[in-house]
Amino acid sequence: MMVWFTLLLNSVWAAIPAVGFGMIFNVPRSTLPLCAVGGAVTYGFREVLLFNHLSIELATFIATTAIGIIGVFWSRRYVMPRPVYTVPSIIPMIPGTYAYEMMISLVTMNSDGVTDALLSSFIQNGLHAISILFAIAFGLVLPSMYYTKRKKPII
């Protein structure tokens, strides 16, 4: 019970960045609530998958594919290009911390000399960041690739 409550709370926290970044990208005002819902759903879904002991890359991939498919429906319904919904929704999953750790270890290696611990931290964090980024990108691309198979545009 407690776990589900935490998960719900985290999803609500994840909705805030979705709205904020939607504002940076200047999405139309009417879509902001849907962006928030998208961010919350995507993050919550990933948390559930992580809780079930999936790896973080796979969980991210499945969650982004889900939001990609949801975005297709929303964009049909509200006549909107899909990235309006999908990109703000995936923002909470950007692997900022991993990329940051990678860069820190790079800088430290430069100033203090290369050690095994630093090198392994660099490689590991970098691989994590890159693979999560690719998972996000591929998950978003997959639904639209399915739909471009047909000649008709989505909206």
Place this chain on the structure above:
Amino acid sequence: MLLEYGAESRLIEQISSRLGVALGCTSIEISLIPSAIVLTTLIGDSSVTTTRRAHEQPINMSIVHQIVTICIAAEQSPRDIMMVERSLANIHANPYPAWLIVPMIGLSCAAFSHLQGADWPGFWITFLAASVGMMVRRALSSRNYSLLIVFAFTAFVCTLIASLSFYHGLSSTGRVVLSSSVLLLVPGFPYINSMLDAFKGYISMGWGRWTQATLLTLMSSLGIMLAMGLLDIKGW
């Protein structure tokens, strides 16, 4: 027919310059490179070729949305060139006001830090850093500096403020604060767009945008490194 295609092709030009997706009609050939669009309109035996240069613009999804709406309206009532031209002239940017966007971005980055396990002082420091960073970014953008310089300087300011958390052990999770306060600079749209382009067959567009996104990321890490070197943070 001529007028209708003229309208359609202009829509293609504008939509594709943003999204890299061509809404191809049979008699319109379009070729995209990251900085320009070559467009050939074929009507009967004659053809018109135009080249347009695409200027760098900040991302603005509401303009894209309006163009798509006009495009759909034009499909429903073809040959209505006057309507299309009028509505194209009516497109407006519709930006969010500064007093709303600055705290929202601060709150977003603070939410990031919370999600990654920062404590409450860290939360507020992130809020402050990201808000000031957003203000700097808006101020520099409105003065028409290059986007790369804007990103580097914003990252610099963000890191400077976020490193407050190391001051007298104000926050025990300084690393999370530092990393999440620069998250407002993540070039999400260029990355996703470049992936979409490349997967759909616009390889050169994809590469162009990917390079742009990577350059932006590099510049922001340069700003972070500068700030760290200046302060000589020993938090890690």
